[in-house]
Amino acid sequence: MKLEMKDQPGQLVAALKPISAVGGNIIAVIHQRETSTATETLDVQIVLELPEGRLPNLLELLRAQGVSVVRIGEERLLYECTLIMIGHLMHTDLSDTVDQIDRTGSAEVTELSLVMPAIDAPSSARITIRSTTRAEMKRAIRILRAVAEQKNLLIIEPLEDA
């Protein structure tokens, strides 16, 4: 997610502390130099990863530090992983396979390309999963592996993690 704030002296430092206090992980700090207003303040964006449910807590702490958050952009699904599945995908209820991941609430299938071969031959699909955290992605892939085992599907994972 993204926090936007005015870059007044001291604000950045004041903002960073509470983030780690609530278990957040800072991914990037971006200064918006092309800010249009003629004030002396610059906009600053902090891109961070936050454990589920900690946002109100963080905002509270930030307010207490006197940091004014201008905007909160929630890019909930930060991690992406694309896998390929081979097998009798339709006969084994592809929508159930997808559901099992979506049901986690913290990871979801955002893209699916299915190639249908000749009747009765195994089909191939590319599936993209997005998740809020790395741990959730690992969990989603574990679920997919288990489903694949049970439905006798082959899962091809990427060489590198999400």
Added chain:
Amino acid sequence: MRIALLGFGSVGQGIARAILAKDLDIIVTGLADSRSGTIDAGGIDLLAALARKGDGGPCGNPGVSPADVVAKAEYDVLVEVTPTNVETAEPALGHIRAALQRHKHVVTSNKGPIALAYPELRDLAEANGVLLKYEATVCGAIPLIHAMQEGLAGNTISRLYGVFNGTCNYILTRMAAEGLTYEQALAEARELGYAEADPTYDVEGIDAGVKLVILANTILDMHTTLDDVERTGITLLTPDALQLAEDLDCTIRLIGEIIPGAGVLRVSPRIVPKVHPLVVEGTLNAVTVEADLAGDLTFIGKGAGSTETASAVIGDLLYIRDRHVQGS
């Protein structure tokens, strides 16, 4: 330096040809194949032995067995290059033990004994004051074991992964390039001599798995068996799957991976970006080692072949000669 050569097939003959072609100061005093053997303290005529083999004959006399060569020939190093058996490692394992007990160094290209019995053999070699070397067992010509044992000594390896099987790599390369089915690509690999009549050992990832076990047990301080390797082969891959990868500028390769800290050994098809250094063509092998001091290193080279595998065996032999064999 005097060697006894057990096995006179692709690798054994490659060694003989290299000895004939180059001034390596190696003489062969014992030689055996599955049906025959010969012992000659003055040096066996390799050209004649190659000719006999070329005519489909035995390399020596039917009355001399491989065990006779191991027990009776006068040699400094036993070179064991007979077929791999991943279940029992025999008869190679017995021959290697016997040679070590005779205080003879051993160099082998045979994965069975190293994957199954390395700690025992290493201790036996040490107790007898000799060396056991096995560079050719993993990735043919690539000096991976030497690099890890010597060049990267002092590094901690956090991950090692790569293409360990040339047959699978050839099949996947052809499926991606021509849209062939697995069966078509396998048939082509067979015609070119890249795949055995029974390709199970390669295409089910067993060969790659055994190589992981060797690296894990002999270099990474792990204690594993083939059963510890999570293993998926390439037999179910479809041209559609390769196309789906291609759409993302990726391809699919059979990757062997070891993560020592997590105890992970796995062989499975993986999606790899086409620009990745491990995406090598044809029968090549490629391995990336992640080392704490050295950073990432990638080795690429021929994983099999008569001369290429002989290169690894000869490297081991000269290593031993330069350090341990007196009066040669």
